[in-house]
Amino acid sequence: MSEGSNGVGTSYLLRFGPAQRVEHFVTMVDFVGLVATGLPQKFYTARWAQWLIGNLGGIDTVRWIHRFFGIVLLVAVVVHLATAFRAILSRKVGFTMAVNKRDFNDAVQTLRYYLGLEDHPAAFDRYDYKQKWEYWSLMIGNVIMILSGLTLMYPAFVARLGPGEIIPAAKVAHSNEGLMAFLVITIWHIFNAHLHPDVFPFDASIFTGQISRERMEHEHPLELARIEGREPGGHGH
Numbered sequence: 001m002s003e004g005s006n007g008v009g010t011s012y013l014l015r016f017g018p019a020q021r022v023e024h025f026v027t028m029v030d031f032v033g034l035v036a037t038g039l040p041q042k043f044y045t046a047r048w049a050q051w052l053i054g055n056l057g058g059i060d061t062v063r064w065i066h067r068f069f070g071i072v073l074l075v076a077v078v079v080h081l082a083t084a085f086r087a088i089l090s091r092k093v094g095f096t097m098a099v100n101k102r103d104f105n106d107a108v109q110t111l112r113y114y115l116g117l118e119d120h121p122a123a124f125d126r127y128d129y130k131q132k133w134e135y136w137s138l139m140i141g142n143v144i145m146i147l148s149g150l151t152l153m154y155p156a157f158v159a160r161l162g163p164g165e166i167i168p169a170a171k172v173a174h175s176n177e178g179l180m181a182f183l184v185i186t187i188w189h190i191f192n193a194h195l196h197p198d199v200f201p202f203d204a205s206i207f208t209g210q211i212s213r214e215r216m217e218h219e220h221p222l223e224l225a226r227i228e229g230r231e232p233g234g235h236g237h
């Protein structure tokens with residue numbers, strides 16, 4: 001972690017390295033591409049869907065664009081898992097996304113704080129329980145979308161491996177999980193990254209890589225204490 005300054009007294013810490021920023025950008029663009037070419041196929045009778053399919057070059061083109069973005073997602077997930085495993089096994093970084101008992105206690109404490117039953121909200125480490133929830137939902141969702149998507153891409157091959165019912169089941173799973181992913185990202189993720197009072201109007205840290213020390217103190221005090229080599233809540237080194 002390095003520390004910089006914007007010249008007006010606010011110090012910044014590096015929260016996301018270049019690889020993480022590029023990964024987020026690629027996944028973001030890819031997801032928009034998948035939704036824009038997937039949902040019109042699901043709702044093909046709607047006027048907006050027919051308009052979109054027509055403007056993207058017709059249904060054949062839309063299907064190929066969707067498959068292209070699908071393969072990009074597959075590669076991105078494989079690269080992500082390989083990089084994460086390597087970094088964790090080499091002990092360069094801790095398994096900071098691991099869910100533990102503390103996350104459940106943090107969730108309860110935060111809810112109690114919102115209800116006025118607690119004086120302080122929970123103090124978080126590198127990722128809070130909501131960020132972990134979102135990460136794991138996304139990873140599990142990606143695996144479902146990739147496996148069901150590949151099944152729809154190669155139905156004859158998959159039907160040779162197991163019962164034929166797998167294909168219509170994959171279609172239902174892909175179609176509904178795709179709609180749910182779109183709703184989760186637009187409602188939950190946009191709220192947390194843009195509309196949440198802590199970050200409004202926009203949390204730019206995943207694009208700039210930087211986060212202010214003030215935000216770290218407020219949102220990730222346990223990680224900040226570790227970086228600065230002191231006990232949480234203390235100030236010296």
Ligand code: HEM
Nearest residue numbers: 034038039041042063070073145146149150152153175178
């Ligand atoms: C989050 C990512 C994704 C979303 C939101 C999404 C969404 C959708 C939707 C809504 C449909 C239409 C289903 C229906 O007709 O009811 C669809 C079809 C399809 N998707 Fe996806 N999808 C995603 C990822 C993928 C991936 C990763 C692959 C491949 C590896 C893939 C391959 C396909 C295929 C092959 C079809 C059938 C249409 C065709 O033959 O081209 N999708 N997708």
